[in-house]
Amino acid sequence: MATCTTFERKLLSYVEISKENRRGHLKIMVLIHYHTQRCNPRLRVVRCWKKPFFATVFLTFLMSAGFLFNSDNRLLRADDHLDFDGFNNETGANSLIVPNIIHFIRFNLTEYSFVDYLCLRAAFLRQRPDFVYIHTDVPEPEKGGYRGKYWNMIKKDKKLMSSIRFLPIQLATEIFGQPLSKDWQVYHGSDLARIRTMMKYGGIYLDNDVLVLQNLDKYRRFEISMNWDEGDSLGSQVIIAHKNARFLNRWLDSYHDYRPNIWYYNAGDLPIRGILNFHPELLHRVKGEFGADSKKSLKHFTEEGYEGWRKNDAIHLLVNHLYSVKPEDFKPLVFDEEMIQTYKFPFGQMAREVLAALNETDSNYF
Ligand SMILES: *[C@@H]1O[C@H](CO)[C@@H](O)[C@H](O)[C@H]1NC(C)=O
Ligand SMILES: *[C@@H]1O[C@H](CO)[C@@H](O)[C@H](O)[C@H]1NC(C)=O
Numbered sequence: 121m122a123t124c125t126t127f128e129r130k131l132l133s134y135v136e137i138s139k140e141n142r143r144g145h146l147k148i149m150v151l152i153h154y155h156t157q158r159c160n161p162r163l164r165v166v167r168c169w170k171k172p173f174f175a176t177v178f179l180t181f182l183m184s185a186g187f188l189f190n191s192d193n194r195l196l197r198a199d200d201h202l203d204f205d206g207f208n209n210e211t212g213a214n215s216l217i218v219p220n221i222i223h224f225i226r227f228n229l230t231e232y233s234f235v236d237y238l239c240l241r242a243a244f245l246r247q248r249p250d251f252v253y254i255h256t257d258v259p260e261p262e263k264g265g266y267r268g269k270y271w272n273m274i275k276k277d278k279k280l281m282s283s284i285r286f287l288p289i290q291l292a293t294e295i296f297g298q299p300l301s302k303d304w305q306v307y308h309g310s311d312l313a314r315i316r317t318m319m320k321y322g323g324i325y326l327d328n329d330v331l332v333l334q335n336l337d338k339y340r341r342f343e344i345s346m347n348w349d350e351g352d353s354l355g356s357q358v359i360i361a362h363k364n365a366r367f368l369n370r371w372l373d374s375y376h377d378y379r380p381n382i383w384y385y386n387a388g389d390l391p392i393r394g395i396l397n398f399h400p401e402l403l404h405r406v407k408g409e410f411g412a413d414s415k416k417s418l419k420h421f422t423e424e425g426y427e428g429w430r431k432n433d434a435i436h437l438l439v440n441h442l443y444s445v446k447p448e449d450f451k452p453l454v455f456d457e458e459m460i461q462t463y464k465f466p467f468g469q470m471a472r473e474v475l476a477a478l479n480e481t482d483s484n485y486f
């Protein structure tokens with residue numbers, strides 16, 4: 121797959137998530153694409169032409185496949201009508217039912233920090249998504265709305281750029297008639313936005329400071345996977361879900377009891393007390409692997425030699441909240457690619473591994 125274009129990967133992923141009985145047809149579509157893109161053309165197309173049946177199907181599809189080239193989204197609608205009644209949260213589905221789309225939500229941000237940059241590129245590198253959807257309230261991000269050094273560095277990654285789609289989003293001001301907290305509007309609004317985004321598209325939602333360590337495909341077989349540590353609240357920094365996941369609807373509905381004065385009530389506490397304690401089967405419960413534990417997150421910036429993070433699939437770095445976790449250990453630091461080379465705490469190692477891997481792929485890109 122190393123030489124595949126975005127479109128090809130999109131098609132292949134469609135094959136993956138489509139139902140059994142449609143697979144035959146879709147393989148043909150992949151062949152068409154190989155043909156049109158002249159990517160291994162002879163080998164594959166010739167093999168196809170030798171079989172009259174396949175040739176006929178091939179031609180039929182060639183004529184009707186035009187629609188596929190027009191719309192990005194249509195490809196990803198394979199399992200639109202999945203109904204999760206009685207779904208098994210332990211064994212999951214046999215195939216990948218969650219689309220391979222990574223979602224980031226960026227309110228009121230025109231620039232990328234080094235950490236944002238690192239997280240975006242690590243997610244793309246390790247997950248190889250078909251698309252990265254950036255939901256943003258900045259107008260015309262591609263025409264000067266987004267700027268700064270790290271955005272310019274992101275723009276150099278042609279593969280990443282070709283998979284990015286900007287989707288306009290507005291910060292909510294109220295929920296079910298209740299105004300959002302003034303001080304925390306961006307945060308509570310972002311909590312709501314991620315639920316609604318998942319209900320609309322499904323995929324892999326990541327906070328801007330979530331560092332992906334491993335490919336997350338194994339979670340794409342579940343209705344919805346989130347981090348819920350023993351005795352802790354729900355971690356909403358990573359959400360891997362199908363858009364029809366039953367929990368999403370109930371979670372949004374629970375905002376009828378919105379508490380503007382409590383930071384994490386609706387995002388993390390109420391969904392457990394009001395929903396998951398009674399219906400744990402609605403969630404594929406991830407204990408630790410998404411790195412939501414704030415005490416552990418702090419170690420990445422304070423405990424030299426700590427290696428606990430290596431068994432994680434992702435980590436919520438919490439860089440913007442380190443102060444609130446343990447004020448006495450807080451030292452304001454601005455991370456960048458220079459200082460990270462000698463940063464002695466675990467986050468330094470994590471970051472250097474991403475940069476080294478990017479360095480390798482970058483030199484293979486062109
Ligand atoms: C957006 O950011 C600007 C500058 O950082 C700030 O002054 C403004 O209050 C922010 N808006 C919201 C809605 O948080
Ligand atoms: C699946 O749901 C059951 C309840 O039906 C729950 O006890 C269990 O912890 C859940 N497993 C996972 C992996 O989430």
Ligand SMILES: *[C@@H]1O[C@H](CO)[C@@H](O)[C@H](O)[C@H]1NC(C)=O
Nearest residue numbers: 472475476477478479480483
């Ligand atoms: C990237 O690779 C170049 C040479 O290929 C090397 O000089 C440079 O130090 C590398 N940078 C990182 C961050 O590994």
